[in-house]
Amino acid sequence: EYREIATPSRTKEILAKHGFTFKKSLGQNFLTDPNILRKIVEAAEIDTHTNAVEVGPGIGALTEHLAQNAHQVLAFEIDDRLIPVLADTLSPYDNVTVIHQDILKVDVATVFKEQFKEELPIKVVANLPYYITTPIMMHFLESKANVAEMVVMMQKEVADRISAKPGTKAYGSLSIAVQYHMHAEVAFIVPKTVFVPQPNVDSAILKLTRRETPAVEVTDEKAFFKLTKAGFLQRRKTLWNNLQSYYGKDEATKAWLQKSLDEAQIDPSRRGETLSLEEFARLSNTMEALK
Ligand code: SAM
Helix, strand or coil: CCCCCCCHHHHHHHHHHCCCCCCHHHCCCEECCHHHHHHHHHHCCCCCCCEEEEECCCCCHHHHHHHHHCCEEEEEECCCCHHHHHHHHCCCCCCEEEEECCHHHCCHHHHHHHHCCCCCCEEEEEECCHHHHHHHHHHHHHCCCCEEEEEEEEEHHHHHHHCCCCCCCCCCHHHHHHHHHEEEEEEEEECHHHEECCCCCCEEEEEEEECCCCCCCCCCHHHHHHHHHHHCCCCCCCHHHHHHHHHCCCHHHHHHHHHHHHHCCCCCCCCHHHCCHHHHHHHHHHHHHHC
8 A cells, every 4th residue: 555755654664664864964853644744745846747856856856756756756865774775665657867976066957968868857846954054055056957846945044034025134145146046935945843853943945036148237247246245244334345355455456346346336325235236247248348
């Protein structure tokens, strides 16, 4: 008889059968709520015309739902102890491939090309290991792999920062780095109680959808992202102070910064957190032009 992996009782059985103990250092908090899993797959709109990618399948709770809905599933798991467990729990599904690797060391664009049999939209769906949420997000965004969508569980606080709007406390260079490529929204909040073991923080499902073109037009992406970092160097300081601290306080640099701010019509006494993506882009393009 069929009993899904994510029920608390089956999870307990699987863990006992394989003598598995959690490693906190790998961010192992497993989902044991079939309803939440259904909601995640629904939010990601996974169907047979989708290739799904999962980071950290654990014992396969979410993987199973992806396998039942997607065309093909590729799951990357770092913990060697989980490989035989997954071979066992996912044996009913012939459209899942588990790759035993640290996701941050994978050239995802190449592996997707090798592994996916059909060229379909790729969606990343995962309950992320929280100790490396941001590096994993950036790894996918900066790769050549054309990820259409990411529906990922993370600390609520990080989800808020990524989806933050200008002028809010949570808004920063991370919001800009992600929103440049993707449209970001919090899909729903997840209580601690649905995990074993329970994490210390609240979680949220963040939904990122790729923009057809980047949110703003910049002449030099590297320079733009540098500027957004500079703008938030010290949140309480003005743009003028932060830019000088970052680019240099010598007369030539100060003159360049002054002229750029002036031409881009950005008030130097503003704080970075008040600048929109458009304003950061305009300032960056002006700085590059005046260099
Ligand atoms: N997907 C499962 C679930 O929802 O029940 C497990 C999620 S758990 C929060 C995170 C998973 O990511 C663990 O299985 C952990 O071993 C794995 N993991 C941690 N670091 C990883 C890395 N660098 N690359 C791939 N997997 C990783």
